[in-house]
Amino acid sequence: MATLKKPTEQMEFILATDVGSTTTKARFFHKRGGEWRFLVAGESPTTVEAPYEDVTLGVRNAVREVEELTGHRILSPDGEGIVVPYDGKMGVDLYCTTSSAGGGLQMMVAGLIKTMTAESANRAALGAGAIVMDVMARDDGRQPYQKIQRIRSLRPDMILLAGGTDGGASSHVMEIAELIKAAEPKPRLGVAYSLPIVYAGNKSLRPRIEELMGGSFALDMVDNLRPVLEVENTEPARRAVHELFMEHVMSHAPGYTRLMKWTDVDIMPTPAGEGMAMQLIADTFKQNVLGVGLGGATTNVYSVFQGRFVRSVSANLGMSYSVTNVMKEAGIGNIMRWLPFNLDEEDVSSRLMNKMIRPTTIPQTLEDLIVEHSVAREALRLGLEHHKTIATRLKGIQLERTISDMFEQEVEETYIKMMDVDILAGTGGLLSHAPRRVQSMFILTDAWQPEGITRMFQDSVFMMPHLGVLSTVYRDAAWSVFDKDCLVRLGTIVAAAGQAQLGEPVMKIDLEMPGGETLKEDLKFGEIKRIELPERQDADVVIHPSRNFDVGEGPGKTLEGTVSGGVAGLLLDARGRPIYLPEEEGAKKELLLKWFKALDLYPFEKLEELI
Amino acid sequence: MSPEEKGEEKTSAEAHAYTPGLKVKRAMAVDKMRRLPILGEVLVNEGDKVEHSALVAKTEISGDPEIVKVAMKLGVEPEDLPRYMKVEIGDKVAEGQQIAFYSALFGLIKKEVTAPVSGTVEALSDLTGQMILRGEPIPIAIDAYIPGKIVEVMPREGVVVETNAAFIQGIFGIGGETHGVIKVVVGSADDELTDDLIKPEHKGDVIVGGSMVTMEALKKAAEIGVSCIVVGGVRHNDLTDFTGEEIGVAITGQEEVGLTLIVTEGFGKMRISQRTFDLLKSFEGSYASVNGTTQIRAGVLRPEIIIPHEQFADEASEELAAGMVPGTPVRIIRQPYFGAIGKVVTLPVELQQLESESHVRVLTVELEKGEVVTVPRANVEIIEE
Numbered sequence: 002m003a004t005l006k007k008p009t010e011q012m013e014f015i016l017a018t019d020v021g022s023t024t025t026k027a028r029f030f031h032k033r034g035g036e037w038r039f040l041v042a043g044e045s046p047t048t049v050e051a052p053y054e055d056v057t058l059g060v061r062n063a064v065r066e067v068e069e070l071t072g073h074r075i076l077s078p079d080g081e082g083i084v085v086p087y088d089g090k091m092g093v094d095l096y097c098t099t100s101s102a103g104g105g106l107q108m109m110v111a112g113l114i115k116t117m118t119a120e121s122a123n124r125a126a127l128g129a130g131a132i133v134m135d136v137m138a139r140d141d142g143r144q145p146y147q148k149i150q151r152i153r154s155l156r157p158d159m160i161l162l163a164g165g166t167d168g169g170a171s172s173h174v175m176e177i178a179e180l181i182k183a184a185e186p187k188p189r190l191g192v193a194y195s196l197p198i199v200y201a202g203n204k205s206l207r208p209r210i211e212e213l214m215g216g217s218f219a220l221d222m223v224d225n226l227r228p229v230l231e232v233e234n235t236e237p238a239r240r241a242v243h244e245l246f247m248e249h250v251m252s253h254a255p256g257y258t259r260l261m262k263w264t265d266v267d268i269m270p271t272p273a274g275e276g277m278a279m280q281l282i283a284d285t286f287k288q289n290v291l292g293v294g295l296g297g298a299t300t301n302v303y304s305v306f307q308g309r310f311v312r313s314v315s316a317n318l319g320m321s322y323s324v325t326n327v328m329k330e331a332g333i334g335n336i337m338r339w340l341p342f343n344l345d346e347e348d349v350s351s352r353l354m355n356k357m358i359r360p361t362t363i364p365q366t367l368e369d370l371i372v373e374h375s376v377a378r379e380a381l382r383l384g385l386e387h388h389k390t391i392a393t394r395l396k397g398i399q400l401e402r403t404i405s406d407m408f409e410q411e412v413e414e415t416y417i418k419m420m421d422v423d424i425l426a427g428t429g430g431l432l433s434h435a436p437r438r439v440q441s442m443f444i445l446t447d448a449w450q451p452e453g454i455t456r457m458f459q460d461s462v463f464m465m466p467h468l469g470v471l472s473t474v475y476r477d478a479a480w481s482v483f484d485k486d487c488l489v490r491l492g493t494i495v496a497a498a499g500q501a502q503l504g505e506p507v508m509k510i511d512l513e514m515p516g517g518e519t520l521k522e523d524l525k526f527g528e529i530k531r532i533e534l535p536e537r538q539d540a541d542v543v544i545h546p547s548r549n550f551d552v553g554e555g556p557g558k559t560l561e562g563t564v565s566g567g568v569a570g571l572l573l574d575a576r577g578r579p580i581y582l583p584e585e586e587g588a589k590k591e592l593l594l595k596w597f598k599a600l601d602l603y604p605f606e607k608l609e610e611l612i
Numbered sequence: 613m614s615p616e617e618k619g620e621e622k623t624s625a626e627a628h629a630y631t632p633g634l635k636v637k638r639a640m641a642v643d644k645m646r647r648l649p650i651l652g653e654v655l656v657n658e659g660d661k662v663e664h665s666a667l668v669a670k671t672e673i674s675g676d677p678e679i680v681k682v683a684m685k686l687g688v689e690p691e692d693l694p695r696y697m698k699v700e701i702g703d704k705v706a707e708g709q710q711i712a713f714y715s716a717l718f719g720l721i722k723k724e725v726t727a728p729v730s731g732t733v734e735a736l737s738d739l740t741g742q743m744i745l746r747g748e749p750i751p752i753a754i755d756a757y758i759p760g761k762i763v764e765v766m767p768r769e770g771v772v773v774e775t776n777a778a779f780i781q782g783i784f785g786i787g788g789e790t791h792g793v794i795k796v797v798v799g800s801a802d803d804e805l806t807d808d809l810i811k812p813e814h815k816g817d818v819i820v821g822g823s824m825v826t827m828e829a830l831k832k833a834a835e836i837g838v839s840c841i842v843v844g845g846v847r848h849n850d851l852t853d854f855t856g857e858e859i860g861v862a863i864t865g866q867e868e869v870g871l872t873l874i875v876t877e878g879f880g881k882m883r884i885s886q887r888t889f890d891l892l893k894s895f896e897g898s899y900a901s902v903n904g905t906t907q908i909r910a911g912v913l914r915p916e917i918i919i920p921h922e923q924f925a926d927e928a929s930e931e932l933a934a935g936m937v938p939g940t941p942v943r944i945i946r947q948p949y950f951g952a953i954g955k956v957v958t959l960p961v962e963l964q965q966l967e968s969e970s971h972v973r974v975l976t977v978e979l980e981k982g983e984v985v986t987v988p989r990a991n992v993e994i995i996e997e
Contacts, residue, residue: 326860
């Protein structure tokens, strides 16, 4: 629980850290002239592993860097903690942290029916920031002995058990509980403590669950996450997961008992902090947001649609440790389709394997950078595909179907429609470190293929998790920093959905620029254009799509709206949805090169040398 | 960059390397922790001398549970089940033994349930009608892996074994712990390890190749029963074909492909480092403990070759350089100079722009032929000499 040492309105300095699996990142915030701003960053290797086995060492090193850069003392003289509150000379008024070191929070979830309670339990665990190692259900196609083998081979930090509506199924839920108990799962950290289990199923079974599992597990019982089929209530389970994470899991990780004493706010899993930041964007703009944290090991995708927050994590899609898994899942061909020059398939796959075994190396050559950007598109694409399987309508409910629905094959499971996404937001090393901002905008565009009018944001220097955890206790400070120093406004993309032949008309756009100037753009199929429109400036647009193209109002229907500028500006995309890439290699490479040139994506002369 | 320019720059006196160098040591004290997955019994005492195959700790994990849906099989309600049970919680039963019996209509209808496996009755539920039958405990034992002395006993958990040895780390491997005599089968560090170099007499050996092992050589070595191959590089496609699966995430060691493979440099054709090659050559005929297990995320584990010996022990105290200073030998580990070896010249403090347009901290390196190149600090590893 948060215990603030000073009322928020009197605060002047805030420190936030993220203890990542490789790097501990400190961010220092200061209130000046009534406004909260980001001051400086300090980073240091995480010290969760041997020989250090104490995360506070890494935290101290990162904070010391902040001290050196600012001359502001934060660490207590004995090095045993952070001075809180600020006494006019040294210290900070608030210290909070997120953590994903040592593999983050790893959970197993179980429910009764795969597409109902098990699916809801999965969403609850993911929403809490966990990596879900397995989802078990009565109908998951595995025999009881196979499930038992699986549970015995996993060493989760925690189990979330759901099943049955309140007063509904009971014996089948107990079967799952008995199976878990019989398998005797062991916790990942430490050999001598009870594994935490959150029970969020049929509430009438609580006495039975208590009797069965009470003695062998650290059991916590919360409100049913599917009290009735029509309602999904993941919040109590999510909260319980966070509490047990602090109480049982973090307290067994090296050095965390000390770190817990330093912080004023409960330590939160990094993805949970990142998710809070995405919610902060949706909440502020009152729009649908699709966000991503593209990391070295994992890809987290977040959506806030009509206020509903869903997170998915693709634990093995990432740009360094997991880069070869992206290759495995996407196929080398899909990575190579984004390259405008010739490279041997074995050469590309060896490069990626070499990156995986030396994950901290960075591209020095333009060729290497473009290869990494191609992998990023595929990691993002697969991450979104995965997200769509999690962000689904509730199943098990009678759907109201109209006559027109009857003609469709089936109702799509996911409610994520790119035409309905208003904002795309990205964070993570590759996106933040892209040498030209337009690169990250284009990578996100190619991967996720937004439709209609979509604004795009990205993290300036990785601090979304920091601001997410801060927002839980001091929203105004978090938003102020977020708005001014964290959110880079990349710009806006206008994209028409549809298909045609190269060169056929796609859309005509009338733009009224901030200075009053009017621009008329006429886009043909296969084209993309970039128009300068600075940050914090808007332009009015009237888009007239051709008969087969849709920009949000239906095929051929005109759309009027406002587009916001950014460091990359405005992208007008007439490449079709899905984006058209010619089958023939030469023609495809030529088209890619045309796009790269149109956007001034890479240094042109160097690029020419590679062709 | 011209030497004049270098002269004007502000430089770091020392810098840490992002990628820790792999150890290639002629003599050092090697400690190996041998730990049980759950608590158990330690079989040796501190100070004991052990062989690599000596068992140092053992335990039992509870047997696999078997769920028997007794009520369903008898066709009775779960709450009525106790009436038909022929065994009680805690009873030991043998496979095929009757555990429940139901008869109705004066014995005209008879149904029985027998134990599918031998075990102990652990639980019986009157709500689900299920019985949990626990199988026999499964014994687990761990060996010393390296010959040496027990220097620490962690009660009920395991031990630390220490030995004086040559210690070489690879960058990537597959297959777990094994042992064998070192045989260098190529003439130089540049040579490929081809199938014709692998002979039936190499069964059980740790064979050392040069720049790359071919697919045919991998297959032949597995057929013959070679314990381990140590080589500079391997082609990605060959590894995929050989293991039958594309490696996605670098957590390896569990592969059952007939041998352990230790790659010292990387993927593709890569000359094994001269120092590694020479060291292995000098220990030809010696016995080695090897492990291909690699884990790059969370708790880095690199594959290893441990060659216990009694000589050179005085070198064992040599300490590693903590960081890079001008003169530190380094290997470049990324394009465009991948694999090149040189010495650090300068460590400029200011960020510099790369060809990719990224602004990063760099260093300058003098390569073996005298050329001085600029590379990101993240793209070198220290060669630990």
